[in-house]
Structures are given as structure tokens and as C-alpha cells.
Amino acid sequence: VVNKIKNIESDPVYRIRLVNMLTNKNPLSVLRQAVRGVTPDVVTQTKRVGGSTYRVPVEVAPAEGKALAIRWLLSACRKRSGRSTALRLSDELMDAARNSGSAIRKKEETHKVAEANKAFAHFR
Numbered sequence: 001v002v003n004k005i006k007n008i009e010s011d012p013v014y015r016i017r018l019v020n021m022l023t024n025k026n027p028l029s030v031l032r033q034a035v036r037g038v039t040p041d042v043v044t045q046t047k048r049v050g051g052s053t054y055r056v057p058v059e060v061a062p063a064e065g066k067a068l069a070i071r072w073l074l075s076a077c078r079k080r081s082g083r084s085t086a087l088r089l090s091d092e093l094m095d096a097a098r099n100s101g102s103a104i105r106k107k108e109e110t111h112k113v114a115e116a117n118k119a120f121a122h123f124r
Helices: 002-010 012-023 027-038 062-079 085-097 102-116 118-123
Strands: 042-049 052-059
Touching: 012 027, 012 085, 027 062, 027 085, 027 102, 042 102, 042 118, 052 102, 052 118, 062 085, 062 102, 085 102, 102 118
Parallel strands: none
Antiparallel strands: 042 052
């Protein structure tokens, strides 16, 4: 019985149904909204100029931004405490769709760092 429950929880369709049951919304729209909310506009790259290291803000390409967003969502899901990965991932996706959660905090923190280092943008 335990193995059957684990197999059900690892099924991607189960995760989609779980989001649907918890939000009463289309799970794909929740996923799109979560990824769109976590996608960063600007990141910082380290640039070494004359013996000093600067964090230079750089705009992110759309594909790279989506990849970063998905990576941040998965890492936030892994850091959560919970019973199964399906529950943790669905909780993180729903939080991101509501503009809360640790993945959204990561995006905001990245934007703050980029804003603080805006003076070094000419090093691009």
C-alpha cells in the first residue's frame, strides 16, 4: 500500500490534480503565473576591472529568465518542510502565483542587488 501511494504521489498528473483541488483554478495557468512572477528582469554578473571586483547589473534574456525562475522554484520547493515533493512543489507554485514564498523573495533580493549596483552598469 505504501509503495502504491508513493507511485501515485510521484505521478505528474497527481501534482496537477493537487493544484487544481487546492486552488480551483486551471493548474497550467497557476504554473504560468508562478513562473512569470518569479522570472527576474535583471541579474548581476561579476566583472573584474583593475584589481577590483564589481557586480554589474545585466538584463536577462527571456529564455534564461524562465530557466532561472524554474530553478529557483525547485530549490525553494526542496528547502520547504513537508511530506512529499508533490505537496511541497504545489505549495510553492501556489505561493509564487500569489506573489509570496521564497522564490519570489529570491527574485526581489536579486533586483535589490542589481539596483544597488546600478552605478557599475557602465562596466558591461
